[in-house]
Amino acid sequence: MLNNDGLSQLGPLQLDALKEVASIGAGNAATSLSDMLNSKIKMTVPNVNLIPIADLPGIIGNEEELIVAMLVRTEGDINGGVLFTLLPDSANLLIQLLVGQKTDIEDELGEFESSALKEISNILTGANLNAFSQMLGITVSPSVPSLEFDMAGAILEVCFIELGQIGDYALVIETEFLSDMEQEVKGNFFLIPEPESLQFILEKLGVASEG
Amino acid sequence: MADLKVGSEDDIIITSGLGSCVGVTLYNKATKIGGMAHVMLPEFPTNRNQGNSAKYADTALDTLLDKLRKKKVNLNRLEAKMAGGAQMFNFSSSNDKMRIGARNIEAVERILQEKRIPILGAEVGGNYGRTMELHNLTGKVLIKTVKHDDIVL
Numbered sequence: 001m002l003n004n005d006g007l008s009q010l011g012p013l014q015l016d017a018l019k020e021v022a023s024i025g026a027g028n029a030a031t032s033l034s035d036m037l038n039s040k041i042k043m044t045v046p047n048v049n050l051i052p053i054a055d056l057p058g059i060i061g062n063e064e065e066l067i068v069a070m071l072v073r074t075e076g077d078i079n080g081g082v083l084f085t086l087l088p089d090s091a092n093l094l095i096q097l098l099v100g101q102k103t104d105i106e107d108e109l110g111e112f113e114s115s116a117l118k119e120i121s122n123i124l125t126g127a128n129l130n131a132f133s134q135m136l137g138i139t140v141s142p143s144v145p146s147l148e149f150d151m152a153g154a155i156l157e158v159c160f161i162e163l164g165q166i167g168d169y170a171l172v173i174e175t176e177f178l179s180d181m182e183q184e185v186k187g188n189f190f191l192i193p194e195p196e197s198l199q200f201i202l203e204k205l206g207v208a209s210e211g
Numbered sequence: 212m213a214d215l216k217v218g219s220e221d222d223i224i225i226t227s228g229l230g231s232c233v234g235v236t237l238y239n240k241a242t243k244i245g246g247m248a249h250v251m252l253p254e255f256p257t258n259r260n261q262g263n264s265a266k267y268a269d270t271a272l273d274t275l276l277d278k279l280r281k282k283k284v285n286l287n288r289l290e291a292k293m294a295g296g297a298q299m300f301n302f303s304s305s306n307d308k309m310r311i312g313a314r315n316i317e318a319v320e321r322i323l324q325e326k327r328i329p330i331l332g333a334e335v336g337g338n339y340g341r342t343m344e345l346h347n348l349t350g351k352v353l354i355k356t357v358k359h360d361d362i363v364l
Binding site for chain 1: 212213214227228229230231232251252262263266297299300301311312338339340341342355357358
């Protein structure tokens, strides 16, 4: 059906298993964020989908929309990356809640603001990956986050092409979270395993298909 | 992404949010007919015999030329412009596999040279996303970015 290197093995069983892992990881991250902000965080059930690559740049809205994105590369048993994206308003609010200083990253995104955002992404990605490691009994070492503030389409395109399992379709493992505060903090997590690591995860989950 | 379009005089062809992909336009001044491809990877994989031709620089340019030929455009009078091929997130540059933006630029330049299509303008590389518009009426290509002023090629 999908003339696609490697992704053709992903049926409902595999996608469901990935959804479960993603959900546990995101749950852990949401708890850390809750603690950090002292506020309830709601999290959607992760979306695990194969989508046509042409649709990829638009999956979180307008392709040209400005987003801030923190990417943590992973090494060890899973090579790939965890991408954490925020709209500028949400990023401003998170920085303010974390360091107590009002910022406007659309006006200035300097060392200070970047560090704060990278720190947040460190904590959340760490929580996410910890859940993964424990559940699968594996070791994953995260890198120092790198940050980009740019068009959503360009950011997604770069991350998925450089890291992901991408043919005519892309495997998108995505969770959206939402704060319960007066002002909304909304963000997205993307787990992007490299092709061999995807295979490894499926094997660990006991749902790798034969051949 | 991984798509291509051809248009005439009244059309503006747009591709939004180019990252490591390269947008390439071919335009014929006399007829005001032009096309754009948004290519994702340098070349069609040798181990496959079918796939989305618009995705790869080599097959996308061939397909684009075919479409222009069908519109009776003189293929000896084409001019090319290109944009994109950014490198973002400090992906390691030591590993050749990772430099997809640079490889896309290289591939498009090489193929255009082989086909003897002159490159009249390019806004490539760097570390930022781009939106590319081909205005068929004038043949001008507008590049919009978040961090810099608009550029007209």
